[in-house]
Amino acid sequence: MGGPFPAAAAGAAAAWDSNWDKRDPHSLIKPNKKNKEATEDVTSQLENYKVKATRHIFLIRHSQYNLNAQTDKERSLTSLGREQAELTGQRLASLGLNYNVIVHSSMTRAKETTAIISKHLPDVEIVSCDLLREGAPIEPIPPISHWKPEAMQYHEDGARIEAAFRRYIHRADLKQQSDSYEIIVCHANVIRYFVCRALQFPPEGWLRMCLNNGSITWLTVRPNGRVALRSLGDTGFMPPDKLTR
Numbered sequence: 713m714g715g716p717f718p719a720a721a722a723g724a725a726a727a728w729d730s731n732w733d734k735r736d737p738h739s740l741i742k743p744n745k746k747n748k749e750a751t752e753d754v755t756s757q758l759e760n761y762k763v764k765a766t767r768h769i770f771l772i773r774h775s776q777y778n779l780n781a782q783t784d785k786e787r788s789l790t791s792l793g794r795e796q797a798e799l800t801g802q803r804l805a806s807l808g809l810n811y812n813v814i815v816h817s818s819m820t821r822a823k824e825t826t827a828i829i830s831k832h833l834p835d836v837e838i839v840s841c842d843l844l845r846e847g848a849p850i851e852p853i854p855p856i857s858h859w860k861p862e863a864m865q866y867h868e869d870g871a872r873i874e875a876a877f878r879r880y881i882h883r884a885d886l887k888q889q890s891d892s893y894e895i896i897v898c899h900a901n902v903i904r905y906f907v908c909r910a911l912q913f914p915p916e917g918w919l920r921m922c923l924n925n926g927s928i929t930w931l932t933v934r935p936n937g938r939v940a941l942r943s944l945g946d947t948g949f950m951p952p953d954k955l956t957r
Contacts, residue, residue, distance in 0.1 A: 728912060730937050733882035737761035763935040765884040766891045768809070771903045771929040772800060772829070773945075776956045777821040789824045796926035796954055797825045801832035803928065803949040809893040813837045815880065816897040817844035825926070826897045836895075843876035846899035852919035873902055877909050883933050903929055910939045921945070925956045 731739050741757045775793035778786065789797065804811070811833055816826040818840045830838055847869030848861040861869075880896060904918040910931055923929070923945040930942040947955055 726912070732912065733878075733937060735763070735883050736937060737763075761886065763884050763886060763888070765888040766935060767882075767884050767888075767933045768891065768893045769881065769931045769933065770804065770893070770895045771906060771931065772804075772825070772895060772897045773900050773903055773923045773925055773927050773929075774817075774819075774821040774825040774897060775800070775828075776925045777824075784820050787820055789821060789828075792954065792956065793821075793825075793925065794828060796950065796956070797828035798832075799950050799954065800825075800926040800928065801829035804829065804895065805832040811836045811893045811895060813839060814895040814897065815839045815841055815844070817846070817899060817902070818842045819845050819899070822897050822899065829895070829897065833895075841876070841879075843872055843879060844896065844898040844902055845872075846901055847873055849873040849901055849905035849918060850915050853914075853916040856919065873905055874909075876902065877906055881906055881910050881931070881933070883935060883937050907931070907941060907944065911941060912939075922957060924950075926950065 730736050737758045740761050774789075775796040776790050777793055778788055778790060781787040814826055814830060814833070814836055816822045816838070822844070823840070826838060830836065848865045850870050851866055880894075884892065900923045901918065903923060904921045905915060907913075907921070907929065908915045908918050910933075921944065924947040927945040927947045929944050929946070932940040932942055934940070
């Protein structure tokens with residue numbers, strides 16, 4: 713008799729790529745010879761290339777905004793959206809972590825969400841980034857009928873959002889000595905794509921996840937490159953009447 717899973721599913725698993733961010737110590741060393749001295753030298757070099765710190769990355773979806781507006785500038789937060797951002801800021805502050813930076817998309821709804829969150833996290837550096845703007849990262853599987861971007865949009869947005877992933881989602885730099893806590897305020901499509909890529913899940917599955925406005929997704933990247941999803945789209949800190957998608 714067969715096992716509990718279909719044969720196709722059982723064979724679909726792929727090995728974890730430990731060098732997914734191209735920062736694995738073994739990939740940074742190129743020995744010139746194969747002998748005892750070379751082996752000892754490689755071992756010594758590996759110690760020098762080992763990452764010491766863990767990165768904690770908090771991916772925040774912007775709060776509710778005016779969907780009926782025509783321009784990005786007009787797509788500002790609603791009154792409920794401002795309340796959501798306050799609650800998200802309070803939640804992040806309540807964790808008692810020493811945040812290093814807040815990076816946000818340059819779109820209006822992300823900027824306004826960041827401004828409210830930052831009131832609860834004084835003295836944390838704020839950085840704007842165009843790469844984090846909303847877009848169509850990759851054609852989703854299965855497709856949906858009510859959202860069909862043109863092929864050119866996938867081509868342009870996909871490259872940009874992948875570039876954002878490579879810039880922000882990776883193990884710590886060698887010079888980083890202590891764990892970091894970084895906040896990225898952006899958009900649902902970007903966050904869902906990041907999660908799929910970080911966990912090495914098929915990125916085409918990004919649209920199978922749903923994220924509420926103001927939600928917190930927590931990724932951890934350990935020194936050895938292993939990635940853990942500590943929470944996905946958490947809004948348990950919001951009252952039910954404040955939840956929107």
